[in-house]
Amino acid sequence: MNSKAGYSSLSSPLQSGLHKSGLRLTPQRKKVLDLFQRIGSSNHLSAEEVHAHLLQMKSRVSLATIYRTLRLLVKMGFLHQLELSEGGHRFELLSKDHPDHHHLVCINCGRTEEFESEEVVSAGRKAAENKGFKLIESTLNVRALCPQCI
Amino acid sequence: MNSKAGYSSLSSPLQSGLHKSGLRLTPQRKKVLDLFQRIGSSNHLSAEEVHAHLLQMKSRVSLATIYRTLRLLVKMGFLHQLELSEGGHRFELLSKDHPDHHHLVCINCGRTEEFESEEVVSAGRKAAENKGFKLIESTLNVRALCPQCI
DNA sequence: TTACGTGCAAACCCTTTGCATTCCG
DNA sequence: CGGAATGCAAAGGGTTTGCACGTAA
Numbered sequence: 001m002n003s004k005a006g007y008s009s010l011s012s013p014l015q016s017g018l019h020k021s022g023l024r025l026t027p028q029r030k031k032v033l034d035l036f037q038r039i040g041s042s043n044h045l046s047a048e049e050v051h052a053h054l055l056q057m058k059s060r061v062s063l064a065t066i067y068r069t070l071r072l073l074v075k076m077g078f079l080h081q082l083e084l085s086e087g088g089h090r091f092e093l094l095s096k097d098h099p100d101h102h103h104l105v106c107i108n109c110g111r112t113e114e115f116e117s118e119e120v121v122s123a124g125r126k127a128a129e130n131k132g133f134k135l136i137e138s139t140l141n142v143r144a145l146c147p148q149c150i
Numbered sequence: 151m152n153s154k155a156g157y158s159s160l161s162s163p164l165q166s167g168l169h170k171s172g173l174r175l176t177p178q179r180k181k182v183l184d185l186f187q188r189i190g191s192s193n194h195l196s197a198e199e200v201h202a203h204l205l206q207m208k209s210r211v212s213l214a215t216i217y218r219t220l221r222l223l224v225k226m227g228f229l230h231q232l233e234l235s236e237g238g239h240r241f242e243l244l245s246k247d248h249p250d251h252h253h254l255v256c257i258n259c260g261r262t263e264e265f266e267s268e269e270v271v272s273a274g275r276k277a278a279e280n281k282g283f284k285l286i287e288s289t290l291n292v293r294a295l296c297p298q299c300i
Numbered sequence: 301t302t303a304c305g306t307g308c309a310a311a312c313c314c315t316t317t318g319c320a321t322t323c324c325g
Numbered sequence: 326c327g328g329a330a331t332g333c334a335a336a337g338g339g340t341t342t343g344c345a346c347g348t349a350a
Binding site (some may be wrong): 179 | 328329330331332333334
């Protein structure tokens with residue numbers, strides 16, 4: 001039933017999420033989210049890169065629409081926006097089997113590794129509690145040099 | 151010998167650091183660093199804000215020079231560049247009595263609190279070790295809502 | 301049919317840069 | 326004096342927006 005050949009014509013999470021807010025499922029929105037799902041959750045793409053990837057698969061989506069769509073998908077919780085690069089943001093798929101994680105970035109070549117850490121999560125939680133803040137998310141960015149760049 | 155009551159005419163850290171590299175101590179560079187020292191290490195200023203603060207104290211320093219100076223002071227280790235705001239970078243004074251610390255930011259009003267955490271520091275260190283990276287710095291950014299904005 | 305969404309280009313914000321002039325050492 | 330630094334304005338990169346047309350529901 002739910003195999004590779006079968007496809008879920010019955011309202012994808014994206015479609016139902018959109019409809020709930022009176023928004024529409026457009027081919028462009030579908031293509032952008034599909035791209036992230038196809039490349040997996042460990043990839044971090046910039047808006048320009050999303051644009052380029054789609055072009056490669058013969059889908060011309062304007063950059064303006066890509067920016068609008070990325071913002072929307074972040075707000076809807078499908079994507080996560082990273083703050084790690086110097087020039088511009090990057091986005092990654094947010095999935096259950098790939099929860100709270102942090103990034104180790106080589107400041108020389110940009111290579112990025114991910115890791116998880118319960119201590120970091122609890123440190124963020126404690127900090128928020130101490131100051132009376134309501135936690136939204138905490139992200140640890142580790143700037144470093146990768147083996148090749150040392 | 152010394153004219154006024156106790157002043158350190160003998161080469162400030164800024165001056166000696168600059169001279170070591172064949173660079174010069176200019177009034178502009180002095181004013182920017184002085185500003186950060188005057189407001190203390192818990193303030194996070196954007197380039198525009200530095201510009202405005204200096205104007206208030208009747209010092210016109212061009213924005214271009216402020217950007218150049220901020221980059222220089224970061225490279226020299228006097229300032230630290232934060233990655234937390236959506237629009238543009240912020241800078242803070244780096245001092246010994248105010249070491250490794252992290253930021254709790256209200257995503258609504260921008261209010262920022264600082265905190266320290268040994269667990270976070272060691273989590274970053276471990277992550278770098280595990281992947282064979284050479285650690286440079288690790289910063290935890292906690293996005294949250296402050297009491298007033300909840 | 302009718303909002304909502306798209307594409308295009310212009311506008312925007314933050315930051316950097318080229319160049320003539322100023323000025324530190 | 327000579328090279329470094331400044332100020333100005335223009336250029337630059339990433340992102341947003343106004344508007345007319347296209348299109349999902």
